[in-house]
Amino acid sequence: MTQSQQGEPKRHRSRRSAKQKMRLADVARRAGVSEATASRAINRPELVRPEVRERVARAIQELSYVAHGAARALASDRTHSIGLIVPTLRTAVFAESAEILQQALNRSGYHLIIASSEYDKAREYHEVRALLQHGIDGMVLVGQDHAPELWQLLERSGLPFVTAFQYAGESSYPCIGVDNRQEFYDATRFLINLGHTNIGVLTAETAGNERLAARVAGARDCIGDHGLPKPDVVEVPSTLTDARQGLRRLVERNAHITAVACTNDLMAFGALAECRTLGIDVPGQLSVIGFDDLDIAEHTQPSLTTVRLPLAEQSRRVGEYLLARIEGRDAPSSTRLKASFIVRESTGRPPEPARATVQRSSADAGPLQTPSSKRRARSAAE
Amino acid sequence: MTQSQQGEPKRHRSRRSAKQKMRLADVARRAGVSEATASRAINRPELVRPEVRERVARAIQELSYVAHGAARALASDRTHSIGLIVPTLRTAVFAESAEILQQALNRSGYHLIIASSEYDKAREYHEVRALLQHGIDGMVLVGQDHAPELWQLLERSGLPFVTAFQYAGESSYPCIGVDNRQEFYDATRFLINLGHTNIGVLTAETAGNERLAARVAGARDCIGDHGLPKPDVVEVPSTLTDARQGLRRLVERNAHITAVACTNDLMAFGALAECRTLGIDVPGQLSVIGFDDLDIAEHTQPSLTTVRLPLAEQSRRVGEYLLARIEGRDAPSSTRLKASFIVRESTGRPPEPARATVQRSSADAGPLQTPSSKRRARSAAE
DNA sequence: CAAACATATGAAAGCGTTTGCATTACAAAA
DNA sequence: TTTTGTAATGCAAACGCTTTCATATGTTTG
Numbered sequence: 001m002t003q004s005q006q007g008e009p010k011r012h013r014s015r016r017s018a019k020q021k022m023r024l025a026d027v028a029r030r031a032g033v034s035e036a037t038a039s040r041a042i043n044r045p046e047l048v049r050p051e052v053r054e055r056v057a058r059a060i061q062e063l064s065y066v067a068h069g070a071a072r073a074l075a076s077d078r079t080h081s082i083g084l085i086v087p088t089l090r091t092a093v094f095a096e097s098a099e100i101l102q103q104a105l106n107r108s109g110y111h112l113i114i115a116s117s118e119y120d121k122a123r124e125y126h127e128v129r130a131l132l133q134h135g136i137d138g139m140v141l142v143g144q145d146h147a148p149e150l151w152q153l154l155e156r157s158g159l160p161f162v163t164a165f166q167y168a169g170e171s172s173y174p175c176i177g178v179d180n181r182q183e184f185y186d187a188t189r190f191l192i193n194l195g196h197t198n199i200g201v202l203t204a205e206t207a208g209n210e211r212l213a214a215r216v217a218g219a220r221d222c223i224g225d226h227g228l229p230k231p232d233v234v235e236v237p238s239t240l241t242d243a244r245q246g247l248r249r250l251v252e253r254n255a256h257i258t259a260v261a262c263t264n265d266l267m268a269f270g271a272l273a274e275c276r277t278l279g280i281d282v283p284g285q286l287s288v289i290g291f292d293d294l295d296i297a298e299h300t301q302p303s304l305t306t307v308r309l310p311l312a313e314q315s316r317r318v319g320e321y322l323l324a325r326i327e328g329r330d331a332p333s334s335t336r337l338k339a340s341f342i343v344r345e346s347t348g349r350p351p352e353p354a355r356a357t358v359q360r361s362s363a364d365a366g367p368l369q370t371p372s373s374k375r376r377a378r379s380a381a382e
Numbered sequence: 383m384t385q386s387q388q389g390e391p392k393r394h395r396s397r398r399s400a401k402q403k404m405r406l407a408d409v410a411r412r413a414g415v416s417e418a419t420a421s422r423a424i425n426r427p428e429l430v431r432p433e434v435r436e437r438v439a440r441a442i443q444e445l446s447y448v449a450h451g452a453a454r455a456l457a458s459d460r461t462h463s464i465g466l467i468v469p470t471l472r473t474a475v476f477a478e479s480a481e482i483l484q485q486a487l488n489r490s491g492y493h494l495i496i497a498s499s500e501y502d503k504a505r506e507y508h509e510v511r512a513l514l515q516h517g518i519d520g521m522v523l524v525g526q527d528h529a530p531e532l533w534q535l536l537e538r539s540g541l542p543f544v545t546a547f548q549y550a551g552e553s554s555y556p557c558i559g560v561d562n563r564q565e566f567y568d569a570t571r572f573l574i575n576l577g578h579t580n581i582g583v584l585t586a587e588t589a590g591n592e593r594l595a596a597r598v599a600g601a602r603d604c605i606g607d608h609g610l611p612k613p614d615v616v617e618v619p620s621t622l623t624d625a626r627q628g629l630r631r632l633v634e635r636n637a638h639i640t641a642v643a644c645t646n647d648l649m650a651f652g653a654l655a656e657c658r659t660l661g662i663d664v665p666g667q668l669s670v671i672g673f674d675d676l677d678i679a680e681h682t683q684p685s686l687t688t689v690r691l692p693l694a695e696q697s698r699r700v701g702e703y704l705l706a707r708i709e710g711r712d713a714p715s716s717t718r719l720k721a722s723f724i725v726r727e728s729t730g731r732p733p734e735p736a737r738a739t740v741q742r743s744s745a746d747a748g749p750l751q752t753p754s755s756k757r758r759a760r761s762a763a764e
Numbered sequence: 765c766a767a768a769c770a771t772a773t774g775a776a777a778g779c780g781t782t783t784g785c786a787t788t789a790c791a792a793a794a
Numbered sequence: 795t796t797t798t799g800t801a802a803t804g805c806a807a808a809c810g811c812t813t814t815c816a817t818a819t820g821t822t823t824g
Binding site: 024035040043072075 | 779780781782783
């Protein structure tokens with residue numbers, strides 16, 4: 001606790017407050033070594049004799065020394081922070097992913113700096129600029145639909161980066177995520193296998209949201225591939241109120257509709273709520289599926305059949321990828337993750353006997369998995 | 383596009399990649415001024431002749447110069463980043479606040495670095511340390527219930543900081559938020575004013591969550607102040623499934639219970655869901671209130687009477703406070719925000735005529751406000 | 765017209781680390 | 795012994811900016 005201030009060079013700008021912050025020089029002096037050795041004791045302990053290492057550690061402890069991040073970053077060219085740009089944190093899926101990623105990075109001594117673009121490409125570009133300027137060692141983006149200048153900036157900067165939440169193929173920029181088109185294709189097939197032939201699609205705005213757009217495409221493709229008529233696709237703003245309206249529009253315009261594929265759980269909740277209001281029995285008269293498996297999905301009335309994203313795995317892999325790249329190792333640039341399909345109560349056979357050509361079994365409907373959900377799936381309208 | 387590399391001092395460490403990053407010196411040379419002037423043109427434009435300012439701006443543009451954050455931070459002792467530590471981003475209220483704060487700070491040229499503590503004090507302490515080391519200009523914490531070492535560290539560092547989500551009085555550390563005790567006191571009074579005399583409390587774990595604890599206290603106090611018997615308080619883990627169990631326990635243990643005050647919307651949703659399962663009519667047989675006003679609150683069946691937090695205002699004020707402190711201005715250290723009470727369908731008069739002493743009018747029940755909610759409140763069991 | 769002042773600029777000293785290179789200390793080999 | 799090699803340390807030069815201080819250039823003013 002007794003550090004004599006002797007010998008300290010006068011500070012040329014007197015900005016330090018009364019409580020002088022300890023610097024590496026203080027630690028070094030106390031441990032009786034040079035700054036270089038003190039630095040090495042911290043960063044490359046294997047280069048320093050155990051006894052010295054020990055002394056430095058003690059000095060750090062006693063002086064409650066905290067390294068100066070900026071100085072360190074300047075000298076070492078490593079900021080130990082990673083940037084993440086999500087469309088919004090208000091979406092549970094992004095918030096949760098951010099949280100998991102942050103935890104994962106923390107464990108490796110990295111920090112997460114989060115920015116949100118509000119689904120606005122120009123804004124996103126500026127966020128990237130700002131992050132680049134702030135200084136980051138790596139960056140995570142959502143999807144691959146970004147302003148060209150953004151890509152250019154990113155490539156020029158030479159910064160390691162990945163995109164997440166959408167598998168974009170081998171030949172794209174590095175990406176880690178599920179194939180939204182395929183996953184929703186499979187989900188839609190589940191409905192078809194149940195016997196549905198008149199399926200509507202309810203989606204939030206797809207402009208600027210490639211994930212949603214891919215899901216819609218998946219549903220369309222699946223329905224087309226099974227020789228069914230083109231589905232009615234209703235696109236609404238991303239609120240529950242709009243989702244309810246969307247459901248109403250869907251059932252009003254399509255008298256014989258028996259299933260609605262919603263591109264996310266929010267839409268599905270809206271649909272469920274509106275069905276309740278309209279007196280439509282789910283799944284008796286109408287089957288509903290969602291996408292995301294939000295916490296409430298299990299507790300709605302009826303509970304929601306939906307697609308669960310492997311968020312934890314995605315975040316973990318994103319972290320691993322980035323750290324590998326930062327450390328100069330290379331890593332598989334494209335990873336395709338698989339979602340799981342969660343069958344709950346909101347889906348069943350259509351009310352009228354199905355047309356004929358369609359197969360009955362619901363067993364082979366894509367990559368099914370029965371989750372640790374209390375309420376079990378049912379395969380027919382009870 | 384043509385910059386000659388002549389005159390450049392040889393780099394003593396050859397870490398720069400092929401694509402040489404532009405430095406301030408490059409900009410200065412191109413603009414025909416000294417580095418000092420270039421720097422000023424960027425940071426204190428008013429000190430530089432407009433014409434020169436213009437030339438520097440053009441040089442920056444042409445070279446697509448991006449300032450080096452770490453160097454800047456080292457020289458100026460400003461990182462332009464703010465740390466935020468929340469218990470978890472999985473809670474919508476925190477995620478939303480983080481988002482709003484981040485946006486607000488961005489507008490002022492600051493970045494938000496988010497960390498989460500998972501409601502663990504030790505972990506939180508380490509996050510603070512890590513943020514301090516990384517270098518931040520200010521810090522936001524949730525509530526005032528933190529490890530003593532954390533406070534100590536924070537005070538020693540001299541870093542500007544605020545706590546949010548709970549008003550802790552004038553004499554506390556700087557805080558900006560609502561008074562959770564009072565707000566829930568008022569909410570409970572609303573129930574009492576409706577005629578309820580047997581009110582249960584359902585809460586998620588209060589250990590390490592002073593906001594929840596304060597709300598429970600508010601309910602207890604209110605019930606006590608009205609001469610009613612001590613309420614049954616059920617505390618469960620913070621999941622919907624547990625909330626449902628909690629509701630069941632509450633109604634099983636208290637045959638005459640007519641209202642349940644839930645300390646957050648999650649608990650309330652669970653309660654509502656379980657009531658549906660148990661065939662309990664809400665609000666016919668049981669009234670339910672929540673806290674937070676999550677998006678779905680308006681769309682549950684029945685819609686949920688709850689308390690809405692002024693998140694946007696809170697985040698805005700937090701940002702303002704911090705920036706003021708960083709710039710050396712001082713700011714009111716404690717700000718008490720008011721929540722709004724949102725009356726929806728989940729509350730009504732108790733089924734049996736109330737005991738007598740309790741007043742009938744629901745009009746003077748605290749700081750009521752009728753929100754822009756489509757569905758209007760109703761004051762009695764229809 | 766000189767004095768007094770304001771305004772713009774540049775030179776250079778840091779900011780607190782890391783790290784290339786040189787040096788020292790010591791053990792193993794000759 | 796002396797040589798050679800290796801492991802541990804120190805010196806001092808960056809890292810890329812900001813900012814103090816001094817200087818130069820105008821602009822008023824008495």
